Structure formats: structure tokens, C-alpha cells
Amino acid sequence: MQLRIFTEPQMGATYDDLLAVARRTEETGFDAFFRSDHYLTMGGDGLPGPTDAWVTLGALARETTRIRLGTLMTAATFRLPGPLAISVAQVDQMSGGRVELGIGSGWYEAEHAAYGIPFPPLGERFDRYEEQLAVITGLWSTPVGETFDFEGAHYRIAGSPALPKPVQDGGIPLIVGGKGSKRTPLLAARYAGEFNVPFSSVADNARLFAGVRRACEEAGRDPGAMVHSSALVLCVGKDEEEIARRAAAIGREVGELREHGVAGTPAEAVDILGRYAEAGAQRVYLQVLDLSDLDHLDLVASEVAPQLA
Template sequence: MQLRIFTEPQQGATYDDLLAVARRTEETGFDAFFRSDHYLAMGGNGLPGPTDAWVTLAALARETSRIRLGTLMTAATFRFPGPLAISVAQVDQMSGGRVELGIGAGWFEAEHRAYGIPFPDVRERFDRYEEQLAIVTGLWGTPVGETFDFAGRYYQLADSPALPKPVQPGGVPVIIGGHGKRRTPRLAARYAAEFNVPFASVEDNATRFAGVREACEETGREPASLVYSSALVLCVGRDEAELTRRAAAIGRDVEELRAHGAAGTPAEVVDVLGRYAEAGASRVYLQVLDLSDLDHLDLVASEVAPQLD
């Protein structure tokens, strides 16, 4: 099982904080560093304020050399699809082909109000999201020297040179996720390299994975061609005292974390991750909420990851 580190910088982090976590992620052998794409804290004051996801990843592309880099999830409401395709392709070039694009329809209404971003109803957001997926992947997939056109309800492109291209053949891998039962599996089957289930039970993961596999079969795609992944909050301690200290640092209850996250002693977390693997996950995003606690990453790298091979 691959382990990836997932951060929530809108809760309060500078670029230097994120750089320190990304470097430790690389040094300790994790597969990737991912971050959320949000502009407003969800509780707390969020000081010193938000950092932009793709500006951050562009910088990290030049300051790391091995780890994959990406978002869970960029909101389709935040950016026009053409400029988004350009930005992500450029960061992919800057990283030497290590970027992945997690993209969703957008859901956090308060951050849209706070920064003047239009927030249409859920149906329109999903309609726009579907058009964005078609445009971004279409731009990347257009052969050099040819042009790309798109005539949608919300977005229209004419004679686009569809440049620049990502370094990765076929374009940057797209990650789609969530708990939707109808449109989400269909979109994943059509556009995604990976399907992610965030912060849900083993049983829910198995159900959502099955829905995507069924959607793949309906469209003639091989279900095994997708990566299936889970996201879980991380809280590990060598003993109960260390676990309690880490839970308190992120304002969470130990038993609640044990019930719903990758939490407990290293042995307990290995067991939890094993259950998610049995449900079909080959990759897990470990949500690290205390970005100052780099020893937390060291502990997982030394006492959890080796037992998952």
C-alpha cells in the first residue's frame, strides 16, 4: 500500500511550514505530498491566512525531486478550465512529471462568499465540473500542432493551441472522489486515473469502489485501470500518552479518532490500513493536521509503513 501525506493549509500554515513537511515527506520515503485547495479555515482563525494550492505546488516542484505532488481537491469553481490546464501542465513540467490533479465540483460556500467567487447551485456546479474535466483532459490530449474546440453550456473554446503540454504522457493523472452514487462514478470511469473516498468507513469505501467498478464496466473500461484510494485523518503515538498529546494538539478526541481515522499505536494503525486494503484501497492519504509535528511523519515512516509491504 502506498502512503501519501495530505495537508490542510487553510487551517493555518505558511509556505515554509508546507516546505518543511514536503521535505520530510520526501526524506522519509512517503509516496507523495498533497494539499487541500481551500481559501478559508474550517474553524479557528486560519492565521496567517491561506496559501494558493498551485502556487505552493509550483514552488515545491522545484524544491523536491522524488515525491508526487497534487491536490485533494481543486474546486472547479475556483478557476476557468483553460487557465487551470495551463497552470497544472506548467507545474508538471517544473516537477519533471510528478504532478496529479485532484479536482471536484466545489462545496464550501463560505469561502466563495469570503473571496468573491460565484457559487451556483449543486446541479450547475456539477455540470460545470463535467465540462471542466472534458476541457482539461481534452487540452492535454490534443496532439501538438492540432487545435482543440469545445462547445459546452458554460464554457466554449475555439481554435485553442492546447499548449503547454504536461511532461507525463497522456497528461497529468486526474483524481476524482467523493460519495456521489450516480454522476461521480460515471465521471470517474470516464476521466479519472484514480478514485478517492475521503474520510469514510471501510464499508463505505468498499461500496463506493464497487460503484466505480460498475460504472467502468458499463462504459467498457477495465475497472483495474483505476487506482482506488482512501483518505483518513492521522494520529499515531508510540504509547497512550503520546497519542493523547497528538489528539489534543489537533483538538480531537482519541476514541473518536480511533473509530474514524488512522489512529492509535503503530500496530493499531497497521491493522486499520489493512482493513482499507481489504476493501480495495491500494493508496491512502494520511491527513496531517499538526504541521509542526514532523516527528509524527518519522514515526509512521519507521513503524507503520514497513509493515504494509
């Protein structure tokens, strides 16, 4: 099982905070550093304010050398698909081919209102999301020297040179995720290299993974080619006192974290992650909410990760 570090900077973080976590992520052997793509905090004052996901990842691309970099999830409502394809491909070049794009339909209405971003009804958001997937993959896969055209209900592309291109072999992996049982699995089967289940039980992960496997089979795609992943909040400590301190720092209860996240002692964390592996998760994004606690990453890297190799 691969372990990735996943941050939520909208809750309050500077670029320097994120750089420190990304560097520790790389130093301690984790597979990747990911961040959310949000413009508004979900609690607290959010100071000093949001940082842009792809600006951040472009900078981190030049200050790291090994870890993969990406978003869970970029909102399709935030950016037009053509400029987004350019930004992500540029960061891929800047990183030497280490980028992955997690993209979703967008869900947090308050941040749209706070920054003047249109927030259509759910059905239209999904329609736009599907078209964005088609446009982004179409631009990236168009051979150099040819042009790309697209005629959709929401986006129209005419004579695009479809540049720049990603640099990594096989192109930039797309991550589609969510808990929907109809359109989401179909989009994952058609466009994604990875399907992610956010903050759900072992049973729900198993059920949703099975739905994506069925969608792949119906689309004529090998289900084994899809990576299955989970996202879970992290709160691990060497003893009960440390666990309680880390839970308090993120405003959560220890019992609730043990029930819904990767929480407890290192031995408990290994057991929890093992159950998600049995449900089909090949990769877990560990949501780190206290970005000042780099010792947290050290503990998981030294006492949890080796047991999952």
C-alpha cells in the same frame, strides 16, 4: 499500499511550514505530498491566512526531487478550465513530471462568499465540473500543432493551441472522488485514473469502490485500470500519552479518531490500514493536521509503512 501525506493549509500554515512537511515527506520515503485547495479555515483563526494550492505546488516542484505532488481536491468553481490546464501542466514541467490533479465540484460556500467566487447550485456546479474535466483532458490530449474546440453550456473554447503539454508519460493523472452514487462514479470512469473516498468507513469505501467498478464496466473500461484510494485523518503515537497529545493538538478526541481515522499505536494503524486494503484501497492519503509535528511523519514512516510494503 502506498501512503501519501495530505495537508490542510487553510487551517493555518505558511509556505515554509508546507516546505518543511514536503521535505520530510520525501526524506522519509512517503509516496507523495498533497494539499487541499481551500481559501478559508473550517475552524480557528486560520492565521496567517490561505496559500494558493498551485502556487505552492509550483514552488515545491522546484524544491523536491522524488515525491509526487497534487491536490485533494481543486475546486472546479475556483478557476476557469483553460487557465487551470495551463497552470497544472506548467507545474508538471517544473517538477519533471510528478504532478497529479485531484478535482471536484466545490462544496464550501463560505469560502466562495469570503473571496467573491460565484457558488452556483449543486446541479450547475456538477455540470460545470463535468465540462471542466472534458476541457482539461481535451486540451492536454490535443496533438501539438492541432487546435482544440469545445462547445458546452458553461465553457466555450475556440481554436486553442492547447499548450503547454504535460511532460509525464501517459499525461497527468486525474483524481475524482466523493461519496455520490450516480454522477461521481460515471465521471471517474470516464476521466479519472484514480477514485478517492474521503473520510469514510471501511464499509463505505468498499461500497463506493464497487460502484466505480460497475461504472467502469458499463463504460467499457477495465475496472482494474482504476486506482482506488482513501483519505483518513492521522493520529499515531508510540504510547497512549503521545496519542493523546497529538489528538489534543488538533482538537480531536482519541476515541473518535480511533473510530474514524488512522489512529492509535503503530500496530493499531497497521491493522486499520489493512482493513482498508481489504476493502480495495490501494493508496491512502494520511491527513496531517499539525504541520509542526514532523516527528509524527518519522514514526509512521519507520513503524507503519514498512509493514504495508
